Amino acid sequence: MSIKYTPDHEWINIDGNIGTVGITAHAQDALGDVVFVDLPEVGKTYAQKDAAAVVESVKAAADVYMPANGEVVEVNEALRADPSLANSDPLGAGWFFKVKLANPADLDALMDETSYTSYAADAH
Amino acid sequence: MTTALESLLKTPLNDLHVSLGARMVPFAGYSMPVQYPAGLMFEHKHTRTAAGLFDVSHMGQLRLVGPDAGAALESLIPVDVIDLPVGKQRYGLLLNDEGGIIDDLMFVNRGSDIFVIVNGACKAGDIAHIQAKIGTRCKVIPMPERALLALQGPLAVTALSRLAPGVEKLVFMTGGNFTIQAGNQRIDVFLTRSGYTGEDGFEISVLDSQAQALAQALLAQPEVKPIGLGARNSLRLEAGLPLYGNDIDTTTTPVEASLQWAMQKVRRAGGARAGGFPGAAKILAQLEGGTGAAARKRVGLLALERIPVREHIELQDLNGQHIGEVTSGLLGPTIDQPIAMGYVPTALAALGTRINAIVRGKPVPMEVVAMPFVPTNYFRG
Numbered sequence: 212m213s214i215k216y217t218p219d220h221e222w223i224n225i226d227g228n229i230g231t232v233g234i235t236a237h238a239q240d241a242l243g244d245v246v247f248v249d250l251p252e253v254g255k256t257y258a259q260k261d262a263a264a265v266v267e268s269v270k271a272a273a274d275v276y277m278p279a280n281g282e283v284v285e286v287n288e289a290l291r292a293d294p295s296l297a298n299s300d301p302l303g304a305g306w307f308f309k310v311k312l313a314n315p316a317d318l319d320a321l322m323d324e325t326s327y328t329s330y331a332a333d334a335h
Numbered sequence: 336m337t338t339a340l341e342s343l344l345k346t347p348l349n350d351l352h353v354s355l356g357a358r359m360v361p362f363a364g365y366s367m368p369v370q371y372p373a374g375l376m377f378e379h380k381h382t383r384t385a386a387g388l389f390d391v392s393h394m395g396q397l398r399l400v401g402p403d404a405g406a407a408l409e410s411l412i413p414v415d416v417i418d419l420p421v422g423k424q425r426y427g428l429l430l431n432d433e434g435g436i437i438d439d440l441m442f443v444n445r446g447s448d449i450f451v452i453v454n455g456a457c458k459a460g461d462i463a464h465i466q467a468k469i470g471t472r473c474k475v476i477p478m479p480e481r482a483l484l485a486l487q488g489p490l491a492v493t494a495l496s497r498l499a500p501g502v503e504k505l506v507f508m509t510g511g512n513f514t515i516q517a518g519n520q521r522i523d524v525f526l527t528r529s530g531y532t533g534e535d536g537f538e539i540s541v542l543d544s545q546a547q548a549l550a551q552a553l554l555a556q557p558e559v560k561p562i563g564l565g566a567r568n569s570l571r572l573e574a575g576l577p578l579y580g581n582d583i584d585t586t587t588t589p590v591e592a593s594l595q596w597a598m599q600k601v602r603r604a605g606g607a608r609a610g611g612f613p614g615a616a617k618i619l620a621q622l623e624g625g626t627g628a629a630a631r632k633r634v635g636l637l638a639l640e641r642i643p644v645r646e647h648i649e650l651q652d653l654n655g656q657h658i659g660e661v662t663s664g665l666l667g668p669t670i671d672q673p674i675a676m677g678y679v680p681t682a683l684a685a686l687g688t689r690i691n692a693i694v695r696g697k698p699v700p701m702e703v704v705a706m707p708f709v710p711t712n713y714f715r716g
Contacts, residue, residue, distance in 0.1 A: 243565070244376035246666040247643050249695065265695065267643050269375050269665050270565045 215278070215318050216327035220334075222302060223278040228315065232278060233306040234266060234297060237331040243268040245297040250286040251308055257281065259317050264307050266297060279317035281310040346392035347482045347546040355561055362564055363455035365393040370563035378566035379668040382532055383709075386488035387562035388553050395458025396481050396540060397465070399449040401473035408442065408449060411468055413589060413612045415599035421446040424508040424527050426597050428589050429453075429461060434614025434621075435585035436592065437464060439577070441538075443510050443527060448476075450525065452483065452538070454579045482546035486553060487536035487562075487570070489712060494556035495537055502526065502537065507713040517552030520545070532567070533574025533711040572674060573667045575635060575706025581646060582633060582662040582676050588614065590621035591678070593633045598622075631659065632684040635706035636692070638673035641666075642699050644692040650677055651691045651698065658683060661692060667708055674708045675701070 214224045220238035223230040239245065249265035257263050257277040264275035286308045290296050296305035312318075322330060343366040352359065357368035368390065370378060381387055399408055409416040412427040419425055421444050429437040438457040443450045453461045466475045486495055496503040499515045510527030522545045530536040541549050553559050568578065577583045583592045600606050604619050612618075620627025638644050644664040652658050664675030675692070683690060686705055691698035 243370060244374050246376075247641065249642070267666070269379070269569050269668060270369070272643065272645060 214324060215321035216324070216330075217276065217278050217321055218330070219274075219276045220331070221275060221278050223310075223318065223321070225312075225315070225318065228312045229284065229309055230279060230281070230312055230318075231306050231309050232263075232275070234275060234301055235327070235331065236301050237334065238266075238273070239298045239301045239305070242266060242273060243270055245294045248290055248294045248297065248307065250291055251283045253283055253286060255283050256313075257283070257310075266294075266307075275307055277310065278321060279310065279315075280313040282313070283308050284311050285309040344393075346390055347543040348390045348392065348550050351547055351550055352390065352561075357561070357563060360564070363393045365455065367393060368561070368563040370565045371561050373560065375563070375565040375569065376668050378560065378562040379569050381560050382488045382534060382562055382566060382570055383669050384489065385560070386486055386491040386494050386536070386556070386558040387532075387566070388550060388559050389485040389487065389562050389567055390482075390550070391455075391485050391538070392482040392543075392546065393455030394483050395453040395455065395461060396478040396483060397451050397453070397462060398476040398478060399451065399465075399469075399473045400447070400476060404449050404473035405444070407469035407472035408451075409602075409608070410611060411465065411613065412440075413598045413602050413615070413618060415601045415608075416442070416444075416449070417608070418601065419444045422509050422511060424510055424529055428594060428597060429464065430589075430613040430618075431585055432613045433585075434588040434617040436579070436583045436587055436589065437461065437585060439579055439583065439594075441527075441529065445510075445525070450540075452540075456580060478540075480543055481540050482543050484539045484541065484546065484550060484553070485530050485532075485536060486539065486559065487530045487532040487534045488558075489535055490558035491534070491536040492714065494553065494558045497556065498552060499524075499526075502528070506716040507535075515539075515549060515552065517545075517548045520548050522549050524549070528714060531574070531576055532570035533576070533707055533709060534570070535712050535714045568663075569665055569668055572663050572665060572676070573669055573707065573709040574711060575676075575708060577633065577676065578663055587633070587678075588618055588621060588629065590618055590629045591631055591633065595622060629681055631678045632681050633662070633676055634679055634684050634703045635708060636661070636664075636675040636677060636690075636701040637704045637708070638675070638692065639700040639702060641673065642694055643673045644675045644694060644699055644701065648675075649693040650679060650701075651693060652683060653689060653691065658690065669709045676706075679703070
């Protein structure tokens with residue numbers, strides 16, 4: 212398993228050809244208290260960088276972009292029921308959806324944790 | 336947001352905001368706290384249940400001085416200024432010649448002057464407008480040397496009366512001069528029992544040089560926490576109060592904006608001083624109804640699904656026809672439902688009317704409801 216990060220502050224945790232996607236701690240902190248998520252339909256196919264989900268706090272709404280080409284195979288119903296999981300456990304219980312990767316090489320261009328940490332620090 | 340924070344104006348409380356861990360953002364040309372570490376949701380709920388301290392020093396303060404000041408101000412707004420008793424405060428709307436709203440404001444008859452508070456983003460234009468229109472009838476004196484703090488919430492009176500005994504006797508929309516004990520300092524302020532959250536509370540005008548000591552004395556009270564602009568916005572929206580630039584602007588009249596309650600009978604048709612304000616013919620015709628009626632109205636909207644409906648989202652009737660757009664909207668933290676304001680054709684403005692908001696291409700059913708969305712908690716004595 213390995214975790215990669217996008218410039219739009221999503222993470223993807225890769226296990227074989229399945230990636231679990233969520234928003235980073237930095238993203239949830241910037242948004243503030245999350246009150247709503249709109250999750251993709253299971254079975255729908257997206258291209259890399261397509262807007263696949265939406266996350267909203269009281270003050271702002273943001274798209275969650277697909278980190279790689281693929282098909283959504285599962286969404287986090289617990290997050291739909293309790294959007295605050297995106298704040299309290301963004302890298303764990305606050306995951307958004309799982310995607311079956313069409314082309315694992317899509318992930319090569321994404322950041323590793325060290326690169327992302329310094330990228331997010333500069334984003335302030 | 337690319338505006339460099341360094342190029343922005345700072346309020347006298349800037350260092351305090353930073354030391355409290357505020358996230359600072361550009362707003363109305365100032366660097367302002369949007370939220371503190373506790374977060375918008377906490378800050379909103381704390382203000383509804385205890386007391387919140389807001390820095391609103393970006394807003395404009397000015398005085399109108401002279402025997403003709405009341406009549407002069409009346410010539411600019413569709414509101415009764417002349418008969419306002421000393422010590423009382425009123426809401427007003429500065430109008431252009433088409434009856435459009437240049438700004439909304441609060442004013443107090445202080446006997447020796449009329450004290451006016453206007454929006455931060457509008458203040459330079461407002462002062463120039465007032466000066467140009469009535470500057471020969473009264474003195475128009477901007478007060479850039481003063482800060483403005485708002486203390487809002489059901490326990491605001493408990494906290495403030497500890498430092499300034501007597502404030503508890505004020506009722507909603509009245510004001511006076513008080514001395515606040517802030518540590519070993521005695522600070523002279525002018526304050527009113529009013530605000531923009533729907534809660535009981537006070538707005539306190541204080542010299543810049545004493546603002547930080549005053550804020551620290553208030554924050555030392557156990558009921559009081561600092562509150563940012565984010566919660567100020569969600570609180571005012573739940574209270575049904577319009578935000579200038581979002582919900583009202585120069586293209587909306589007071590009648591279209593559903594603010595006709597701010598026009599006293601004396602300025603309406605048949606009143607002793609009917610009309611006599613910019614755009615009067617159009618506005619009085621809109622009040623009359625019939626052929627001159629307002630074509631659209633600002634309404635409150637409640638989403639029937641738990642999906643936030645934000646500003647600029649399109650509104651459609653049930654046949655899919657475009658009817659307007661949302662001007663403010665969010666998930667109200669107290670009501671815990673998505674609420675919004677927007678303009679709809681007058682025929683669709685009746686309470687209970689169903690319309691759709693188009694969110695990411697999908698219709699979200701909404702109902703026209705009465706405002707405020709959350710009951711107000713003003714102290715009327």
